[in-house]
Amino acid sequence: MTHNIHDNISQWMKSNEETPIVMSSRIRLARNLENHVHPLMYATENDGFRVINEVQDALPNFELMRLDQMDQQSKMKMVAKHLISPELIKQPAAAVLVNDDESLSVMINEEDHIRIQAMGTDTTLQALYNQASSIDDELDRSLDISYDEQLGYLTTCPTNIGTGMRASVMLHLPGLSIMKRMTRIAQTINRFGYTIRGIYGEGSQVYGHTYQVSNQLTLGKSELEIIETLTEVVNQIIHEEKQIRQKLDTYNQLETQDRVFRSLGILQNCRMITMEEASYRLSEVKLGIDLNYIELQNFKFNELMVAIQTPFLLDEEDDKSVKEKRADILREHIK
Template sequence: MLDKHLSHTLSDWMQQETEQPIILSSRIRLARNLENFVHPLMYDEQTALEVLEEVSAVLKPHYEEVRLSALDKNERQILVIKHLVSKELLAQDHGAVFLNEDESVSIMVNEEDHIRIQVLGPELSLDELYSKALAVDSLIDEKLTLSFDETLGYLTTCPTNIGTGLRASVMLHLPGLSIMNRMGRIAQAINRFGYTIRGIYGEGTQALGHVYQVSNQLTLGKTEEAIIEDLKQIVEQIITEEEGMRKRLKDYDYIETADRVYRSLGVLKYAQLITAEEASLRLSELKMGIDMGIVEPMPFRFNELMVAIQPPFLATLEEAIPVNEKRAKMLREHL
């Protein structure tokens, strides 16, 4: 099954007949640590291996174990691009991830915390994903003793995760708000309520293709259910504002918006060289044009192409050709 995880650009859970205009995916992540071991930032090699063996004994009967030490650099990057592991896990010599068949569940071991349970799903499905994450959490808790304080909650390496250890996030496609320069105002507004907007690959990354990740910052002092409910309300408000910006672009700036969309379509269909950054932008503007009815629907899977244009996937194609040329060729053939 490992070949499937590394060769398929789109996880099975993302295989939908139609893509949503704004919501791309949802995620629930739970941070957990084992009581009898120091946190990973204080590891020596032996401790890392002991933690991995204890967690593996619990998870291996249910999930496929992928140890990063068995992967080359490109294969590791593929897992990051598909959101199955974090960039931080790649820095760990004895890191591993446990995956289910459709890649909707990934459990990282020896990242910033001993265990990070991640469950992914389409649309705004946070409640369902939280239930799935709790099932994994219970499986681990039955066999291993987790680090927990009656007053503080789950104890984590980073103080911002102490409490529930929960990070809930939703991936959104927001070209209207980006084009109208409203993202800064949105970020300031939700920050006051303990939520934040990050780039496509989380903290410290840029918003490629107008794709943003909205998530909670605080995990202490609120229940998991309250964090999720508040995030859903914030996301619904952002969606309303994005829809308003798209309507304004179509009603009052139609020619400029159509020109932007058709220029992107032209670049994608005819460019001989294109960077990942430009390709992301052009794909985003084409998706916006299709969703707004400016361009006729066509065979076009935004989520899949946003993964396929990244260097790790292109590296396996015709090695003698420069990556920007490979990317342009792939996009021409697709469109």
Template sequence: MEPFSAWMQAQGPDADIVLSSRIRLARNLKDTRFPNHMTADGAQTMLARVEQAILGVQGGWALHFQKLADLSPVNRQVLMEKHLMSPAMMEDPIAFRAVAIDERESISIMVNEEDHLRLQVLLSGLQLSEAWSVADRLDDTLEATLDYAFDARLGYLTACPTNIGTAMRASVMVHLPALVLTRQASQVFTTLAQIGMVVRGLYGEGSDAVGNIFQISNQVSLGLSEEEFIHNLATVTQQIVGRERHAREYLQHNAELMLADRVERAWGLMSHARIMTSEEALRLLSEVKLGQDLKLLPATKSTFAQLTLVTRPGFLQSQSGRELSASERDQMRATLLRKRLQDEAQSA
């Protein structure tokens, strides 16, 4: 079976538009330097201390602790592509970093990224409260063993001042092709910025918004409770989902021919192409997904999130069992997508 994470199953409320809900908590240990100021010995000591705490947690969490230095560059990249660790974890010092992941790949704990610990829970669809419930319980379990850096006035202390307070980042990953096509996305994103939300690309800060996939999250974590931040984001997300659905209805009723031509061209290219770049694949997948959601194209067994992963360089190299050149990846990407669309549509 291919290594797809549970959050990629397209289940949960509004999962056709909300690809995932994520809660991330930043935590640091008391009286210990932040990772960017630690010595090599201090970082190794921190790594061992956190490993012992994670492996000792009770309550059926079943977390697998993995030092990044023991993973190949390709396997590290796959973890990043599956959103189980951040792009920053790919950078040196790899020797002082680790990640703990549960069997369903819904929970991951990054060790020695910007902060000592980055706990995150990923669920499919709009399930922010459910993700927070899991993250909160795991956080309490770890805090019973680890002494967190906490200030009664400022809250949890973090390496970046914007994360102090709750030190929580709640985010949703959404697919908004109709808002982009109807030129409403920029207006929506401007409004989000005015109410304290930030919009980023597929892999968060510093990444591009390809495939009409966007991450929306709270910009600061101080001043409100975790539940209030989550409520605000959930409310905003529901409004965005409503606007995306309205934009899709508009396209169906007012630009039916253009829409049908666009999604069928995308299906045709993906069903017959022999070479495909990563960016082109995401763009075409986005349009195919829109066509499937509107019943203009046949459905496939693989979800949009799963097909997106299939296009990624690390995943392709992991499947092939060796490093691939850019040209080889373009050929393999086209072959995998072509086979999935043709075979799965026939058997769906």
């Protein structure tokens, strides 16, 4: 059976060449509505559905998907594509508005009434902010957004008060991970109000040496200041990753090549494999490609990391286990 993984990938992830370290960037804006209790305090589901209707009316050009009308597998697919958060699934009256290429989404009734997301692979944080801000302006024209002249945007969580903005960059950091430098880096940037998390944010697991670097606080700084400082932090992490890769290639080349080719052999020949192992094997193969140890046609790390997740492997009507289907996809696409 041929597996067309592109059917499971958001359009914005498909179109560009992958870079060695930066996987994607995201801007998220948290907003709340006046005269509505916060989502976690709704007395009934109807309170949430009223908010959904108001936000949908304000953004008529987006497609609305109500989570109460979706099965669990469909919801988990949307989590895998970063269109919604795992927390949104837990809400009884939740929805998401999505544009055509799925680069823009608006979660409704997560922790806040509204969470605007703009995502891209080769787009600057400033450009993504401009896209998210445009949606924010559109909402502001027809909705009464909670705002305080001194504090800024009012949010459920105190750490989001102010700009209500979370800027984040997804990085592939196998060198720093292999050399066990990530704890030190996390401690260092934490002192400046920035944090490193797993690919799905706070509390999520790290897969395939990929990390999300983002700001923690939004009060007392402008959007531009947050973006500029995060960019500096990310550039420093990228610099350190490049240095480590150079050292691995210069002083530990045989061990690094052995690691890469072992992972390549497993991915090309496995018959069963877990998500965790597959992600780390893919990471090491990508490292080998970036260091010019191997050349693979059409190897797409970002796309494969999405396509091998469990929700996308439950569609096929056969008796194979998820681990078997994952192995089939990897053998088919890594040649």
